[in-house]
Each structure stands twice: as structure tokens, then as C-alpha cells.
Amino acid sequence: MVLILLLMTSLFRPVRLQASEEGCLSGLCNPQIGDLMMGRAAQLSASSTCGLDGPQNYCIIGYLEEEKKCFSCDSTRPFDAQSNPNSHRIENVITTFEPERKMKWWQSENGVHEVSIRLDLETIFQFSHLVLTFKSFRPAAMLVERSQDSGRSWKVFRYFSEDCSLHFPQVPKQIADSIDDVVCDSRYSGSEPSTEGEVVLKALDPIFQIENPYAPHIQELITMTNLRINFTRLFTLGDTLLGRKRRNPQNKYYYALYDMVVRGSCFCNGHAALCTPANGRGDVFTTPGMVHGQCVCQHNTAGFNCERCKDMHYDSPWRPGGEDNPNICRRCNCYGHADSCHFDAARFDETRGVSGGVCDNCRNNREGAQCERCGAFTFQDPQRAIEDPSACIPCECSPLGSESGGLCDVQTGQCLCKENVEGQRCDRCKPGHFGLRPEDPLGCQQ
Ligand SMILES: *[C@@H]1O[C@H](CO)[C@@H](O)[C@H](O)[C@H]1NC(C)=O
Numbered sequence: 001m002v003l004i005l006l007l008m009t010s011l012f013r014p015v016r017l018q019a020s021e022e023g024c025l026s027g028l029c030n031p032q033i034g035d036l037m038m039g040r041a042a043q044l045s046a047s048s049t050c051g052l053d054g055p056q057n058y059c060i061i062g063y064l065e066e067e068k069k070c071f072s073c074d075s076t077r078p079f080d081a082q083s084n085p086n087s088h089r090i091e092n093v094i095t096t097f098e099p100e101r102k103m104k105w106w107q108s109e110n111g112v113h114e115v116s117i118r119l120d121l122e123t124i125f126q127f128s129h130l131v132l133t134f135k136s137f138r139p140a141a142m143l144v145e146r147s148q149d150s151g152r153s154w155k156v157f158r159y160f161s162e163d164c165s166l167h168f169p170q171v172p173k174q175i176a177d178s179i180d181d182v183v184c185d186s187r188y189s190g191s192e193p194s195t196e197g198e199v200v201l202k203a204l205d206p207i208f209q210i211e212n213p214y215a216p217h218i219q220e221l222i223t224m225t226n227l228r229i230n231f232t233r234l235f236t237l238g239d240t241l242l243g244r245k246r247r248n249p250q251n252k253y254y255y256a257l258y259d260m261v262v263r264g265s266c267f268c269n270g271h272a273a274l275c276t277p278a279n280g281r282g283d284v285f286t287t288p289g290m291v292h293g294q295c296v297c298q299h300n301t302a303g304f305n306c307e308r309c310k311d312m313h314y315d316s317p318w319r320p321g322g323e324d325n326p327n328i329c330r331r332c333n334c335y336g337h338a339d340s341c342h343f344d345a346a347r348f349d350e351t352r353g354v355s356g357g358v359c360d361n362c363r364n365n366r367e368g369a370q371c372e373r374c375g376a377f378t379f380q381d382p383q384r385a386i387e388d389p390s391a392c393i394p395c396e397c398s399p400l401g402s403e404s405g406g407l408c409d410v411q412t413g414q415c416l417c418k419e420n421v422e423g424q425r426c427d428r429c430k431p432g433h434f435g436l437r438p439e440d441p442l443g444c445q446q
Contacts, residue, residue: 024273024298029321031275032291033128036121036262039287041091043122048108048115050088050254051075058110059252070251079104090117093260105135105258111250113234119227119262122278123293123304124148127222128263132199132229135256138189141167141233144201146224154228158201159184167233179208180221191235196258214270214320223267231255268295270321271306278304300329314343315357332357335387337364337371344369365392377406379413400438401426418443 037044050056051073059070072086079087081100088107096104108115130144141161145154161167164174164184171184188199203222204210210218234253266275272295295306299321302310309318309329319327332341338359347369348356355369362371365378374380374392384391395408397415401423402408407416417426420433421443429436429444436444 024271029268029270029273029298029326031265031268031273031295033263033265034289034291035095036125036127036264036291037094037119037260039290040119040121041094043120044090044094044118045120046090046106046108046115046117048112049075049090050107050109051086052089055086056109057251058107058254073107088256093117093257095259095261102258105256107135107256108231108254110252110254111234112254114230114232115255116228116230117257117260118229120151121225121227121293124223124225124267125264125291125293126219126267127203127224127227128265129203130199130201130227130229130263131259131261132257133259134197134199135195135258136254137191137194137235138197138199139231139233139255140189140235142189142199142229142231143168145228145230147226147228148220148224150225154226156182157203158182160186160188160199161233162186162189176205176208179204179210180217189235212320212322214322216320219267219269219320227262229260265291266293266295266305268297268306269301270326271295271299271301272297299326300331309343312339312341314341315355316353317343317345317348317356330357332359332370334359334362334371335366337362337366337387337389364389374410376404377408379408379410396425398423398425398427398436400436401428401443405438420444420446 050058052075054076055072055074057070057072073088074084075087075089077084077087078089079085079092081103085103088105090106092104093106127146139160140163141159143156143159145156147154159168159171159182161184164171164186168184171182173181173183174186176183188197204218212218234255236253266272268275274296275292276294276296278293294304297303297306297310299306300310300313301318302308307318313329313331315330315332318329321327333355334341338361340360341357342360343356344358345356347358358369359371362368365375367373367375372386377395378392379395380386381391381393393413395402395406395413395415397406397408399405401418401421402425403416403418408414409416415424415426417423418440419442420430421436422428422430426443427436433444433446
């Protein structure tokens with residue numbers, strides 16, 4: 001039921017390009033949610049699959065010996081409804097809208113308790129929820145974990161077991177007190193139903209109110225580059241209940257999944273409403289409805305995930321977007337005299353948040369955070385605008401008698417004479433002085 005609803009919402013919500021862009025301008029900048037599994041068969045793996053190296057038998061549980069039905073698994077080649085219907089590779093769990101949906105599933109090898117399924121995404125994505133639909137009984141115990149660093153480290157999202165204290169004694173809680181509590185959920189592991197049972201994991205428990213979904217502590221909880229599902233304990237209750245001796249009891253215990261849906265969206269820090277293929281990875285051309293990973297950044301941001309300001313836009317610090325404030329990156333003002341700038345937190349504080357941008361390598365003899373001043377030995381031509389590349393003209397001062405060998409006032413061009421020197425160009429000794437020399441800090445002697 002849940003799955004069907006999800007499928008319907010994804011089918012009937014086509015990407016409306018223009019509307020998304022406009023949505024971004026009005027502050028709400030949320031990329032479309034879709035099934036991250038779509039188009040990612042090559043990025044999906046399972047630690048155990050029945051019949052990968054050749055045909056393997058398995059049976060379906062029956063309460064009487066005569067009811068036992070056995071079948072063969074052959075996953076040496078991919079599934080094909082006509083020529084290879086017994087292939088049960090992991091890519092079968094990706095939702096398709098083909099009529100043979102119920103013929104197609106993934107299955108693990110018989111009797112292996114610890115099996116993991118892993119989805120490796122090409123970049124960081126935002127996770128919304130996971131729905132697993134089993135063909136077999138649901139696992140007696142399992143957990144879902146995710147990585148945010150391409151698989152180097154992992155954190156558990158949630159544990160699942162009907163008997164949490166038996167299977168996960170180290171996990172104290174079954175109900176979360178705060179949004180980041182890791183709990184063991186006992187709702188999705190019962191023996192009923194024996195087929196088409198679901199396991200559902202929502203990234204954020206709806207009982208918690210979230211003010212800004214782009215706040216760092218929320219993002220920390222819902223972003224991932226990899227998702228891993230560890231099945232840790234097969235459901236084997238049937239045997240203990242019946243207490244019968246069977247010829248080959250192992251061959252009816254395995255995990256089998258019809259569907260795995262990972263709902264999520266690209267992760268753009270609140271600065272994009274649309275995403276495109278990341279480095280051309282994934283099955284881009286054949287899969288409509290695929291959720292791509294590279295954000296089309298708005299608000300003067302850049303990067304895969306709009307995680308920084310774009311070049312020349314460092315006058316304000318980068319911040320994630322929010323619904324009440326889009327936190328647009330402001331352009332640096334360099335009056336056209338620099339091609340790059342950087343953010344300087346100290347300057348931002350000193351100016352009380354007015355300007356934090358510092359222009360790099362000002363041209364045209366200019367200096368200052370915004371290239372707003374003429375550099376040493378030049379001054380601003382009063383006839384020219386500050387943007388004019390030739391607005392800084394050289395001082396016309398004597399190297400012998402002016403400060404530092406030729407300084408003038410950057411505004412007026414007035415030469416700055418040494419103490420005992422005078423004249424428009426500082427080229428003569430004051431009355432009662434003699435011997436103008438460049439080495440003399442006073443210029444002339446008394
Ligand atoms: C999940 O399984 C993998 C091996 O497939 C293992 O390395 C990892 O530690 C398991 N995770 C947990 C939380 O037990």
C-alpha cells in the first residue's frame with residue numbers, strides 16, 4: 001500500500017523546470033524527491049545472492065511436508081521474464097512498472113543470516129525514507145546504516161527487530177526522545193504477513209517539529225553518500241513451532257525482496273530546486289525519473305551541493321538557505337579592478353556584517369579590500385571615476401625630498417615632504433637648511 005502511494009506520487013509529479021526555478025527565487029528551494037534507486041543498478045550490491053555461480057535450490061515454507069515446494073535460482077545471467085525468470089540478482093529490487101513485477105525479486109543464498117545490501121551514490125544526497133517489500137518473511141533482526149563519506153565511516157539509522165532486547169541489547173531505546181536518537185523499532189519484524197511485508201524507515205520522525213530542514217544538525221541526520229541494510233537474523237520461527245525434523249531445513253530460510261525504494265533528493269543546502277547528472281555517472285540516458293546529484297545552484301552559490309559561494313561572491317559568508325532567509329551570497333565590490341575575492345571573517349565583523357569580501361590582487365595600482373584606494377606613489381585623478389583603470393596617476397614628487405622616496409597624498413596628489421624640505425615637488429630645503437640627500441630622513445641639515 002505504502003509503496004503504491006509512493007509510486008503514484010513519483011509518477012504524477014513530473015519535474016517542472018521553470019516552476020522549480022521560480023520557486024527558488026521566492027525562497028522555497030526544494031529539489032524534487034524521487035527514488036534514488038532508479039538508474040543505479042550498477043551502484044547496488046548484495047553480499048549474498050542465490051544462484052550467482054550456477055543453479056541453487058530453495059524451497060517455500062509449508063506447514064505440511066507434502067506442501068513443500070522447491071524451486072531453482074539461477075542468477076548467472078540477468079532476469080528476463082521469458083528466457084531467465086529464475087534470476088534473482090539485486091537489481092531486481094529496483095522498482096519497474098513492468099507487468100512481471102511479482103516475478104522479479106532478489107534472493108539471498110539459503111541459511112546465511114548476515115547479508116548486506118548496499119547502495120553507493122555518486123555524491124551526497126538527502127534521504128527521505130526507505131521502504132522494503134519482502135517476498136520472504138521479514139528478517140528477525142536487521143539494521144539500516146548510512147555513510148556520509150563514501151563508505152569510510154558508517155552510522156546506524158535504525159535497528160529493527162520484534163525482539164529488540166534479544167537481538168540488539170546494546171540499543172537501549174525503542175522510542176526516540178529527541179530527533180537524533182538511534183532506536184530499535186519492533187513494528188516491522190513480525191511473522192505476519194509471511195509475504196509482501198514491509199519495513200519502513202523515515203529519516204526524520206514526523207513527531208518532531210523541524211524549523212529549518214537545512215540547519216546543520218538536521219542535515220547531519222538526513223544526508224548520505226551510501227546506504228547499507230544489514231540483515232542480521234533470518235526468521236526461522238516456523239521450525240521451532242512445528243518441532244519437526246526436515247531433510248534440509250536450511251533451504252527454506254533466506255531473504256527475498258521484491259522492492260527497495262529509497263526516497264530522497266539531491267542535496268543543495270537550500271540553494272537549488274533542480275539537479276543534473278553528476279559527472280555523467282549513473283544510467284542517465286535510459287532512466288526517466290532518475291534523481292540526479294549535481295545541483296543547479298541559485299543564490300550565487302556553487303559546488304556539487306551549492307556548499308560554497310560562487311566566484312566573486314564572497315562579500316557575505318556562505319550559509320545554507322532557509323525559508324525565512326535565502327542567504328544569497330553577495331557579490332564583492334572591487335570596482336572592476338580584480339577578478340577574484342575571498343571572504344574575511346574579521347572584516348565582516350568589523351563592518352558589522354556590511355562587507356566581508358576582500359578583493360585579491362587589485363590591478364591598476366590599487367589597494368584596499370575593495371581596490372578602492374590608489375596604491376603607494378600614486379593618487380586618485382579627481383577627473384576620473386573610481387572604476388577607471390587609469391584613475392591612479394603617479395605622484396610627481398622628488399625622490400630626494402619626499403617621504404619614502406616619492407610619496408604623495410592618495411586623494412590630492414600633494415607631495416609628502418620630509419621634515420626639512422618644501423616645495424610643490426619637495427625638491428628644496430626649507431630656509432636655513434642645506435644639503436638635500438635621499439639618505440637623510442629629515443631631507444636637509446640645519
Ligand atoms: C553491516 O555489515 C557489514 C558487512 O557487510 C559490516 O562491516 C558492518 O559492521 C555491519 N554493520 C553493523 C552496524 O553491524
